[in-house]
Amino acid sequence: MTQQTPIGSSFGAASTAMEVVSGIDLSRKLAIVTGGASGLGLETTRALVHAGAHVIVPARDPERASFALSGLKGAAVELLDLADHRSVATFANRVVSAGRPVSILVNSAGIMATPETRNAEGHEAQFATNHLGHFRLTLSLWPALISAQGARVVSVSSRGHQIAGVDFKDIDFRVRRYDKWVAYGQSKTANALFAMALDRRGRSHGIQAFSLHPGQILTNLARHLSPEEIASFDALDEEGRPIIDPKRGMKTMEQGAATSVWCATNPCLDGLGGVYCEDCDIAIVNEGGGGRKGVSSWACDPEAAERLWQLSAEWTGFHKI
DSSP: OOOOOOOOOSOOTTOOHHHHTTTOOOTTOEEEEETTTSHHHHHHHHHHHHTTOEEEEEESSHHHHHHHTTTOTTEEEEEOOTTOHHHHHHHHHHHHHHTOOOOEEEEOOOOOSOOSOBOTTSOBHHHIIIIIIHHHHHHHTHHHHHHTSSOEEEEEOOGGGGGOOOOTTOTTOSSSOOOHHHHHHHHHHHHHHHHHHHHHHHGGGTOEEEEEEOOBOOOGGGGGSOHHHHHHTTOBOTTSOBOOBGGGTBOOHHHHTHHHHHHHHOGGGTTOTTOEEETTEEOOBOOSOTTSSSBOGGGSOHHHHHHHHHHHHHHHTOOOO
C-alpha cells in the first residue's frame, strides 16, 4: 500500500481553494483542468488562475464553458470529449505541439450513477469516462508533463470508491447485473489506483500523482439522481438548501475544491506522490466500511494498481510508459 499517513497539514476540512493557494506563485505555469468550467472544477480553475497560472479548460461544449468562465482572465477553453479517443488525441496533440510544459493536470471531470450506457468501444460509460478517458489524456500529454520538470497530476476520486473495488473479471458488466452505484464506485477506485501506478512511472521524470476525495457537495454530477435519491443522502435542510458542515464532509464548492488545489500546489507533498488525500491532508486507510473517512485498502493496493494499468494500456493502446 501507499504510505497513507497524515502529515498534519496547516489546512483542514473547512479550508477553501483560495486559502490553499495563498502565498503560492504559479506565474508562467500552465495547468489543465478537465471539468474546469463547472462545480468543483470551476473553483479549482479560479484558484489556480488567482495564483497566476494560465489554465486550459477542455470541454465537450466550449460555448457553454466559455460563458461560465467569462471574465476570468487567464483561463482558456478548448474542445475535448473524454469519451471519444479521437477527441482526446486531437486535444493532447495541440497542447504537446505547442511546446509549452504542463505543470499541473487536474482530472476533475466525471459522471455519476448514470443509466447503463457504453462508449463507442463498448466499455461501461462511468469507467470509460472517469478512468479510461483520463488515462488516455494523461499519457497523451506525457511529453508536456515531463518537460515541466516537476509536474503534478491530480485525480479527483470520491469516498464513493468505498462502494466497490475494480472487478477485473467483469469491469464492463457483461455478466453481472448493472448497478449504477457499483459502477461509480469502481470508477472512483480506478482513479485512486491510477494515481498510484502513474506516480511510480513518473518519479524519474519529476512527475507526482495524487488522488483525493473532495467532500460531499451537490453539483451537476448528481443530475442523474431523482429528488428522492438526493433526499436520502440527508444533504438538504428543511428548506431544500444544501447543509454545510465540513466536519461531516458536507462542504461548499470553495471548500470542496480545496483538496484538489492542495494536491496540485502544496510543497509539503513533495516526494509523497501516489497517496489518496482528503480534507487537505493524506488520508488514513479505512478498514471500517463505507461512508467513513479514509481510503479503502482496495484503492491503495499496488498489485491492483499495476493490474489496472496493464489492462488500461491494453484497452487504450498506450504501452510505452
